[in-house]
Amino acid sequence: MPLGLCKVASVLKESGYNVKVLDLTFEKEPHKILESTIKSFQPERVCIGIRNLDNADYLNTRPILPSIKQIIDQVRSHSNAPLIIGGAAINVIGERIKNYFNVDAIFIGEGEVLPGFIEIFQRNDEPEIFHSTEIKNIDIFPDAIIPEWIDVMPYLAMDSAYPIQTKRGCSYRCTYCTYPRIEGTLYRKRQVERILKEIIYLYEEYSITYFEFVDSVFNTPVEFANEICDTLAELPQNIKFVAGGSNPVNFTNDFVARLHKAHFTAISFTVESGSDTLLQSYQKGFTVKEMIKAAEILKNYSIPVMWIFLIGGSGETMETVEETLNFIKNYVKKSDVAYFNIGIRVYPETGIHETALKEETIPLENNLIDPTFYLSHHLNLEVLEKRLKVFSRKQPNFIYSAQVDGKSILMGYKIIHLLNLPRPAWRYTPYFNQIKNLTAKIFGIFSPEKQ
Numbered sequence: 001m002p003l004g005l006c007k008v009a010s011v012l013k014e015s016g017y018n019v020k021v022l023d024l025t026f027e028k029e030p031h032k033i034l035e036s037t038i039k040s041f042q043p044e045r046v047c048i049g050i051r052n053l054d055n056a057d058y059l060n061t062r063p064i065l066p067s068i069k070q071i072i073d074q075v076r077s078h079s080n081a082p083l084i085i086g087g088a089a090i091n092v093i094g095e096r097i098k099n100y101f102n103v104d105a106i107f108i109g110e111g112e113v114l115p116g117f118i119e120i121f122q123r124n125d126e127p128e129i130f131h132s133t134e135i136k137n138i139d140i141f142p143d144a145i146i147p148e149w150i151d152v153m154p155y156l157a158m159d160s161a162y163p164i165q166t167k168r169g170c171s172y173r174c175t176y177c178t179y180p181r182i183e184g185t186l187y188r189k190r191q192v193e194r195i196l197k198e199i200i201y202l203y204e205e206y207s208i209t210y211f212e213f214v215d216s217v218f219n220t221p222v223e224f225a226n227e228i229c230d231t232l233a234e235l236p237q238n239i240k241f242v243a244g245g246s247n248p249v250n251f252t253n254d255f256v257a258r259l260h261k262a263h264f265t266a267i268s269f270t271v272e273s274g275s276d277t278l279l280q281s282y283q284k285g286f287t288v289k290e291m292i293k294a295a296e297i298l299k300n301y302s303i304p305v306m307w308i309f310l311i312g313g314s315g316e317t318m319e320t321v322e323e324t325l326n327f328i329k330n331y332v333k334k335s336d337v338a339y340f341n342i343g344i345r346v347y348p349e350t351g352i353h354e355t356a357l358k359e360e361t362i363p364l365e366n367n368l369i370d371p372t373f374y375l376s377h378h379l380n381l382e383v384l385e386k387r388l389k390v391f392s393r394k395q396p397n398f399i400y401s402a403q404v405d406g407k408s409i410l411m412g413y414k415i416i417h418l419l420n421l422p423r424p425a426w427r428y429t430p431y432f433n434q435i436k437n438l439t440a441k442i443f444g445i446f447s448p449e450k451q
């Protein structure tokens with residue numbers, strides 16, 4: 001759900017602009033809708049929010065920017081309004097995007113300050129670049145009530161939770177990550193009462209009962225996360241929450257008990273590796289020992305957990321991959337899910353970019369706009385994939401990106417939504433895979449490496 005874009009729209013509206021948000025995500029004929037909206041609304045400025053550069057998936061890469069280029073060209077052909085782009089993808093790639101699109105301005109940073117700039121935008125031969133300064137108090141801006149701008153039903157039907165941000169910033173320095181660059185390294189927290197008010201409003205006005213916290217790391221700083229959990233615990237029990245990115249630092253019995261009391265229905269744990277060598281290489285700031293401690297605590301609770309791993313960082317070998325698989329085998333509950341991303345999307349100004357430049361696996365002239373990935377030179381992709389396929393047959397709770405069949409997943413989401421089953425949908429992965437493996441056995445469809 002486009003939280004950032006709706007946030008910008010709300011701020012513009014508060015500044016006195018007549019704003020319309022056009023969400024093309026679920027449109028069957030996006031170009032037609034775009035044309036008719038431009039003709040009827042006659043905008044004086046057009047702002048386009050770009051969230052992703054691509055799907056960041058090495059094994060199944062899908063670029064996104066070429067389709068956005070088409071949309072921009074279409075806007076240009078129907079309107080003379082100055083055109084500005086912004087959003088997470090632009091914040092990640094920065095000025096490197098300057099000559100890629102035919103736009104008048106590129107906005108890098110937090111869109112809440114857009115009203116200050118919007119008046120001065122003109123049609124330009126060359127795009128102007130604006131850098132917003134970091135906003136100290138994010139509470140001074142209005143909340144983005146997404147259903148006031150777009151239809152959220154198709155998102156909810158696809159198992160998407162309603163996004164809530166409780167703070168901005170991340171104080172960690174993981175070598176592959178852009179978040180500290182997008183949101184800064186100091187935490188800027190929202191007032192807890194304000195967050196609560198937003199959730200209650202969405203529940204009462206729009207019957208939304210499923211929320212996800214989209215902070216960089218939900219459980220850091222832990223005192224703030226505790227305060228939020230204690231406040232949420234007072235809400236009606238049918239309102240459920242997902243703790244987006246969480247990590248094992250400060251992951252205590254006391255914290256999980258609070259999550260449980262506050263009706264958290266899932267946790268995603270972005271641990272990245274079960275090998276201390278790789279955790280150190282990624283500069284994760286925790287060790288396997290802390291992961292084991294967190295796993296032991298989680299065994300006492302029924303909250304489903306998705307453990308997310310990132311395979312292929314600097315120093316990854318088949319031995320370190322085996323350490324991660326052993327961690328999954330020994331510590332991840334059979335009813336939980338272990339998800340592997342293979343290969344690291346390289347973004348500018350990250351540690352992994354520096355490593356790739358030093359190793360000369362990525363040339364300096366690569367501006368990183370096109371999907372570019374790092375994979376440890378100690379790994380052979382074919383051998384790795386074979387090993388993971390064999391592992392996944394024995395561990396039905398294990399999945400990796402290339403194995404995920406988008407069409408079946410969408411169908412599954414729809415069924416779960418229609419039957420109103422507890423969410424998130426991924427909690428059913430182990431059962432779904434067991435059925436799939438059993439069916440394959442019955443029909444004797446074994447792939448060659450198994451025999």
Ligand code: B12
Nearest residue numbers: 004005047049052053054086087088107110111163178214
């Ligand atoms: C939470 C999150 C998710 C959640 C979303 C949950 C939900 N219910 O919404 C989940 C886990 C599902 C997810 C999935 C993916 N994500 Co994600 N996600 C994030 C995260 C952590 C926060 C996004 C967010 O909501 N921020 C809060 C809002 C308020 O901020 P914002 O959107 O950036 O908006 C601000 C500015 O960008 C700007 N702005 C926004 N729009 C506009 C428009 C204009 C005109 C202007 C001027 C300004 C402007 O102003 C806003 C307010 O300050 C970001 C990282 C980050 N820290 O930003 C990655 C991030 C957005 N995700 C990313 C990616 C790659 C993905 C996936 C493709 C990963 C994958 N392989 O599956 C998928 C794609 C999902 C999809 N369909 O788009 C990338 C996108 C950039 C890129 N590299 O391509 C990011 C930046 C992380 C990264 N790798 O660096 N993600």
Ligand code: SF4
Nearest residue numbers: 170172174177179216
């Ligand atoms: S991976 Fe997570 S903890 Fe590490 S810098 Fe990024 S957001 Fe912070």
